[in-house]
Amino acid sequence: MSDTPAADRPLTPILDRVQLPSDLKSLSDRELRQLADELRAETISAVSVTGGHLGAGLGVVELTVALHAVFDTPRDKIIWDVGHQCYPHKILTGRRDRIRTLRMENGLSGFTKRSESPFDPFGAGHSSTSISAALGFAMARELGGDPGDAIAVIGDGAMSAGMAFEAMNNAGHLGKRMIVVLNDNEMSIAPPTGAFSSYLTRLYTRGPFQELKAAAKGAVSLLPSPMQEGAKRARDMLKGMAVGGTLFEELGFSYIGPVDGHDLDQLLSLLRTVKTRATGPVLIHAVTKKGKGYAPAERALDKGHATAKFDVATGTQAKAKSNAPSYTSVFARALVDEAGRDDKIVAVTAAMPDGTGLNLFAERFPRRCFDVGIAEQHAVTFAAGLAAGGMKPFCALYSTFLQRGYDQVVHDVAIQRLPVRFAIDRAGLVGADGATHAGAYDIAFLANLPGMVVMAAADEAELVHMVATAAAHDEGPIAFRYPRGEGTGVDMPERGEPLEIGKARMIAEGKRVAILSFGTRLLEVMRAREALAARGVTPTVVDARFAKPLDRQMILQLAATHEALITIEEGSVGGFGSLVAQLLSDEGVFDHGLRFRQMVLPDTFIDHASAEAMYRDARMNAPDIEAKVLEVLGVAQIGDMRA
Ligand SMILES: Cc1ncc(C[n+]2csc(CCOP(=O)(O)OP(=O)(O)O)c2C)c(N)n1
């Protein structure tokens, strides 16, 4: 477990007096200002030993203190969008003693989580859900459910997603008291793109400040008294001028802002007034700085969005030893290579240019690369439109975020048989981000779609071939998946060669049991095979490459020549193994006594830990494969081989 030596911990006399947010009520505003400074120092110190999301939390330190000082949590509910900015909130809500276990096995989650604390009323990890959830709490209160205020804190990046607007539309119509704090730091993970982002910038660069905007639309009564004076002056000035309402006002919110989100006095005074006077939906537009107060984060291109462990004095991050290129970079380079030969290839990312490697593509082909913002649904249908228009779109998304665009995959892509290429990164278990980010379901939800081709790369050389396969496949949609992290270090091909659709590859011939591997568990399968050889068992090993279409001929042949078949994949039940089972059952193979086992992720949500530990818990590492082979053959032990 990580720790900070006592001598290196920041001095935090006020924070030391805070066990729970109720302790903030006895602090003066001056003490609250000091508390904010100490909370920032404690956050930096903690993340320096755990790694994790740093910049977003540093940007909301004053907001966190002000919200907890003014409202009565957990009766009042603060709903942090994404949840990646919640570390200061965790420190103030009874979790300081475990803050140096963030994102570790058995430690605190890196996001808000209902099961972790009553101060986390709603869990997150994916973006743009907070306003919907807050509205749900507000309406539950109106209908006699849990009392208290509902406050959504949502970033400018998350605000640009469709869900946020769906929620605003509904909230403005229902007209009930709820509060949205728009935390505008002009950053997503990368600098934000899009017209909405420019709109927010215009809101605070065009001139009118909070007094003027509030005056223009009658939100004056929500402003604290000193500001009301200014507002009245502003209203007088405005007489006769045509001042357009903000988009938020048009949607039925009282808009207050922009306010300086690091000015604690102003925040306290504003929130106190809103707390006593608000009757309907209110949006407070707070302007903040991502990474605020820690120079290395403020200077970094990503404003310290996510860091490895680091040295607090210098900001220097610990470098992971790497023996092989990451799958992400292999994908990106292969795509750039293909695109150099084919100018119809275009690429789409939903706010993850660095995470998907498409930053590399954008450097080389800026006109052919689109960052659509946090908008996975749009990304998929936009790619469908590009395909319908004659382009060859690669839609590069994390498996977990593709979930949000599923109807678009079915309705806009698959039914129309449009050749959208889905590059699915972060397939399988991802480690520290935990269950919300696990890429567990894409095989199941894609391979059940008629006409969809679904591939998984067993190593980085295979990935290069799959990029080439997707580029060459114009007949309909095609997807290929690959995990987070580095490859296996295999020799790389000069250039990708399109694979024959639906053909598996034989890796090692053996006897009695055949293991059909789909994806990067192949390495663990080969380790298991080596261990089994010592016991005189030599399984046949096949890299399936395709979950859809299956290599029927190869699978039926293996079934005819082996006593048992085992499938393994980094995905949930309902995917590759289920399709193999369906084939074997349809062909009556089970009637002849074939023994069959599927190794899939368990039917539980696996908590954050290292990816290796998560696969250990999922029982999908080499010792588990070895045990499964022995069990299916009825050889030796029953029980845990890993003693
Ligand atoms: C649906 C979804 N897509 C993508 C992401 C990845 N993601 C996490 S935080 C983030 C940027 C959020 O920007 P913003 O809301 O402005 O918050 P900030 O980090 O600037 O505080 C992105 C793209 C996600 N969590 N959920």
Ligand SMILES: CC(=O)[C@@H](O)[C@H](O)COP(=O)(O)O
């Ligand atoms: C909060 C969030 O959704 C992202 O920041 C995510 O943690 C990135 O994951 P990777 O580190 O795998 O890119």
Ligand SMILES: [Mg+2]
């Ligand atoms: Mg932002």
